[in-house]
Structures are given as C-alpha cells and as structure tokens.
Amino acid sequence: MYIETEQASYSIFKAGRLETRPEEGTHCKFPLVSQVALHRQTVFSKEPVELRLRHVQDRLQPPQLSQRLNGLPVPAVALIGIIVVCFTGHLTMKALILVGGFGTRLRPLTLSVPKPLVDFANKPMILHQIEALKAIGVTEVVLAINYQPEVMLNFLKEFETKIGIKITCSQETEPLGTAGPLALARDKLIDETGEPFFVLNSDVISEYPLKEMIQFHKSHGGEASIMVTKVDEPSKYGVVVMEESTGQVERFVEKPKLFVGNKINAGIYLLDPSVLDRIELRPTSIEKEVFPKIALEKKLYAMVLPGFWMDIGQPKDYIIGLRLYLDSLRKRTSSKLASGTHIVGNVLVDETATIGEGCLIGPDVAIGPGCIVESGVRLSRCTVMRGVRIKKHACISSSIIGWHSTVGQWARVENMTILGEDVHVCDEIYSNGGVVLPHKEIKSSILKPEIVM
Structure with a gap:
C-alpha cells in the first residue's frame, strides 16, 4: 500500500x-x-x-x-x-515514449525534423507529453527512437534544464515494434524501487490524466493499466472488450464486424516492471502479443480516458486534434487564447507574432513564434509555424504552413494543403490540397491534390 x-x-x-x-x-x-x-x-x-x-x-x-x-x-x-x-527525497518514476521511425504520414514536415519535433499548438509534439509527465512527478523520460536520435537529443537538451527532467535515448538498430523498445530500454526503466513506469505513443495528444491513472493502477492491483478512449466507429479499430464495473480487460477484437464495444487503445500505459519479463528483445507488438497474454491472466485493466484524444500522426487528424486541443485549453486556461475583434473562436497566437489590421483569425488556428500576418488576411482551421509570413489579403484554411514559409498576396491555400519548410507561394496562387516539399517556390496554381517535389 x-x-x-x-x-x-x-x-x-x-x-x-x-x-x-x-x-x-x-x-x-x-x-x-x-x-x-x-x-x-x-x-x-x-x-x-x-x-x-x-x-x-x-x-x-x-x-x-x-x-x-x-x-x-x-x-x-x-x-x-x-x-x-x-521525506525530502524525490520520486523516481520513469516513462518511455515510443518516438517511432520516419514519420512518413506527416511528410513533408518530417523531412525537416523528426516527427516528435513537429510543432503542434506552438510547441514540439513531444513537449506536450514531457510536460505532462513532469507535472505528475516523473523524473526521467526515455525516448525509444530509431531515426535521427542526435537531432532529438540536441534539440531537447535545452528543455531538459528548463523543464527540470532527465531525458535519455534508447536507440534501436532496427525497428522493434511497440514492445521490443521496452526490452531494449529495460535497464533504464527499472531500479530497486520497483515503481511502475509509463509508456506513451508519441503521436497521441490528450489532456493526459496521468495522476488519475496512477491512482487507478494502484487501486486494482493488476500488472498493467492501459488508457482507452471511446470512438463512434469501432469497426475501424482494434476494440478493447472490458468489464465495465472493474475495468478488467477480457480480450481484444481487431476491427469487429459485429458490435462488441466502442473503446480502443489510447496509446498510454502504466506498467509494473514485471511486464518487462514478458518481452523479448525482438520486433514485437505490445498490443497484439503482450497485452492479450496479460489479459488472459486477468492482470490487465483499462481506464476510460476523460476528455479529448487524438492520434495526430497524419495531417487530417492533426487539424482535428488542434481543434480538440484548443477547445480543451479554453476550458482549462482560457487566458492563453487570443482575444479581440479580429478573433473568431479558439485561436492561439505566440506573443512574438504580429497581426496586421483588418484580419479575421479563427476558429481553430495556431500562429507560431515570429510569424508576420499582414493586413486583411483570413485564417481558419490551420497551423502557421515559426517564422512564417502571410502577405496581404491571403486566405488559408484547413492547412499546415511549415516553418519560414511565405504565402503571397491574395493567395488562397486550402483543402489540407501542407507546405514544407521554407516554401514560397507566389501572389494570387491557389492551392487545393497541395503537398509541397521543402524549399520550393510555387509559381502556378495547384488545382487538385498533388505532391510538388
């Protein structure tokens, strides 16, 4: 106890x-x-x-x-x-974040930085998780990574001191799935305290009810706890079938044709160190190979995640996730959101960004550090990353504008257009779902979704 x-x-x-x-x-x-x-x-x-x-x-x-x-x-x-x-000592709870590989679904953004460092709501994705872990007393975060580890660690080094949390790397020489990285990082995750540790999927954005998860894990006395979230169309996912009153997981059903439940794995786990004894150092899936065995022994429990949840690993879900995040932010700390006659709905604007006269911004917009939004611009349901310049009377909706890009006067960018880093869209250009690789200049309109290389 x-x-x-x-x-x-x-x-x-x-x-x-x-x-x-x-x-x-x-x-x-x-x-x-x-x-x-x-x-x-x-x-x-x-x-x-x-x-x-x-x-x-x-x-x-x-x-x-x-x-x-x-x-x-x-x-x-x-x-x-x-x-x-x-006692004046410190909690030594640890966490492992499954950083993953190449982030192909978020290209062209991941051609410039690893996926966890892509900005979401004006900070790298992974910082949302690290800050949430720090807030509940986690003292060390292990990044399970097989792509550009030196870039990750160099970038996060400044945050290690600023946030006050130890960040280390466990590098895979080959992709190990979602369970193999735990075996690889075994020595970093366990110590003589026997404390449970968190495992998070780096693509997940939510309110991170981690403190509540600790209480839930201790209350049931099982070996592992997983977070689950409710979905409207469970037939698209692997469904977690559980005893509603206790949370005990009974089984997993992959993309069921008949309704068996509406709860899916949310990619947030709290595991006892003994779970590591079940995992071999090889490519393996924790969801398909490890958790079902623990469930058969009646030692796996599921907690229903309160609030919003989204896997933001691809552009469409990234845009939806931003809307959910900003809505949650308004409920928790509305003072962080922008206000004024030019603001519609939930808008997050970095304090170093400048916005010209006659603009209409929102809903569901994030404007990053150092951005310049000139007069008469219309922005909705989009992310404008660090150092971007939006020229007069441009219109952007349902799109992501990568770092240090420029959108010309009277240009129109919409329908899930993704601009990579340092892309220049000329004046009066129309982009209808273009995916533009870094360092390109767009001189002619993109009339239908296509990749510009």
Whole structure:
C-alpha cells in the first residue's frame, strides 16, 4: 500500500485504509505497522529520514518516533493512530515514449525534423507529453527512437534544464515494434524501487490524466493499466472488450464486424516492471502479443480516458486534434487564447507574432513564434509555424504552413494543403490540397491534390 506526497512515495506494510488530508500532508490509519519503507530505501538507510507520529486517541507521541534516523533501527509500532511520514527525497518514476521511425504520414514536415519535433499548438509534439509527465512527478523520460536520435537529443537538451527532467535515448538498430523498445530500454526503466513506469505513443495528444491513472493502477492491483478512449466507429479499430464495473480487460477484437464495444487503445500505459519479463528483445507488438497474454491472466485493466484524444500522426487528424486541443485549453486556461475583434473562436497566437489590421483569425488556428500576418488576411482551421509570413489579403484554411514559409498576396491555400519548410507561394496562387516539399517556390496554381517535389 502506498502513501504519496508531492515530494515522494512511500510503502506502508501491514497498513490499513488510506486517508488523505491535503492541507496536512498524507496520513494512514493503521492497526499495526511493522516496518516503514521509504521510496528508495527503508528507514534503516544511512540517509537521514524524519518520522513523526500523531496519535489520535490519547495524543501520545513516543520520542523514539520523533527523531532523525541515521542507520538506527526503529521499533515496531503497535499503536492505533495516524502516521505522518516526511521525506525530502524525490520520486523516481520513469516513462518511455515510443518516438517511432520516419514519420512518413506527416511528410513533408518530417523531412525537416523528426516527427516528435513537429510543432503542434506552438510547441514540439513531444513537449506536450514531457510536460505532462513532469507535472505528475516523473523524473526521467526515455525516448525509444530509431531515426535521427542526435537531432532529438540536441534539440531537447535545452528543455531538459528548463523543464527540470532527465531525458535519455534508447536507440534501436532496427525497428522493434511497440514492445521490443521496452526490452531494449529495460535497464533504464527499472531500479530497486520497483515503481511502475509509463509508456506513451508519441503521436497521441490528450489532456493526459496521468495522476488519475496512477491512482487507478494502484487501486486494482493488476500488472498493467492501459488508457482507452471511446470512438463512434469501432469497426475501424482494434476494440478493447472490458468489464465495465472493474475495468478488467477480457480480450481484444481487431476491427469487429459485429458490435462488441466502442473503446480502443489510447496509446498510454502504466506498467509494473514485471511486464518487462514478458518481452523479448525482438520486433514485437505490445498490443497484439503482450497485452492479450496479460489479459488472459486477468492482470490487465483499462481506464476510460476523460476528455479529448487524438492520434495526430497524419495531417487530417492533426487539424482535428488542434481543434480538440484548443477547445480543451479554453476550458482549462482560457487566458492563453487570443482575444479581440479580429478573433473568431479558439485561436492561439505566440506573443512574438504580429497581426496586421483588418484580419479575421479563427476558429481553430495556431500562429507560431515570429510569424508576420499582414493586413486583411483570413485564417481558419490551420497551423502557421515559426517564422512564417502571410502577405496581404491571403486566405488559408484547413492547412499546415511549415516553418519560414511565405504565402503571397491574395493567395488562397486550402483543402489540407501542407507546405514544407521554407516554401514560397507566389501572389494570387491557389492551392487545393497541395503537398509541397521543402524549399520550393510555387509559381502556378495547384488545382487538385498533388505532391510538388
């Protein structure tokens, strides 16, 4: 049984029901405590630890339990009361992010940077996940990667200090699927604490209810927890069939023709270290080979994800994901969104961007750092990345404009047009679903969806 505070996690053996009082810390009612073990060491550790006991019934406070301990044994306590454990150590929970490979579905953007570094809502995709992990106490993130690891690490180095979290890389020499990377990173994920660890798919954007997932995982006592999300058309996905009252996963059904449920794997897991013993170091799928076996042993549980969810690994879903994200942002922290007579709906504008007079921006638009939007521009359902210039009276909708690109005067860009880095669209050009590789100049209109190389 675990007791948690903001700073550390503890195990109380032979302890009873947990009772939380946030204003005083975390307390535990117990009939008998035979040993108190801290997160990384027991009280027999040489590191100084402080224990305090508050006895509820008669206010007794034995002196031997209000002292600093330096390798001294603590007598077993046979008192009915509330124990408060105070420790200055840090939680050492870890996470692995499945970064994946070449990101072909998001080309031409991934021709410039690895997919996790593609901007989403004005920051690299992967930073959304890293910040969410940091917020619930994760201290180390392992990136499972087989494509441009040096680019990833060099870019994230500055964020490692800024965010205050350790970022390491586990490099695959060959694609290992979704389970093999866990076996490869085994030594980075487990230590003597035996803490569970997170696994996330880097394409997933959501509200990341990770704290709730920790509580769920501890409550059911299983070996693995997965996040699931509800979908309208389950026949397109692999469906997770589960016991609704307990969350226990019964089986997985791939693209069912008959309705068996409407919940699918959301790509967020919390796993006990013992799961690693089930995985061989070879290309293998955690969803198809590992989880079904755990489910057969009734040790796999599913938590229904509250709020929005989207796999943004391809342009259409990226645009939908931006809408869902901005809607969620308004509900949580609306002050981060732009406002004014020129703004319609949810719009995110970096503070270093400039917007000219007579523009109409929104809904569902993200404008990145250093962008210049000249007068009379119309933007809707689109992302405009760092350093882009949109000239007078241009119109952009349902599109992604890559870094440092230019859209000319009176140009019209729509219908899932994707401009790579440093693309220049000339004045009065029309793009209807063009996918343009980096460093190109578009001098003639693109009348139907096509790739411009």
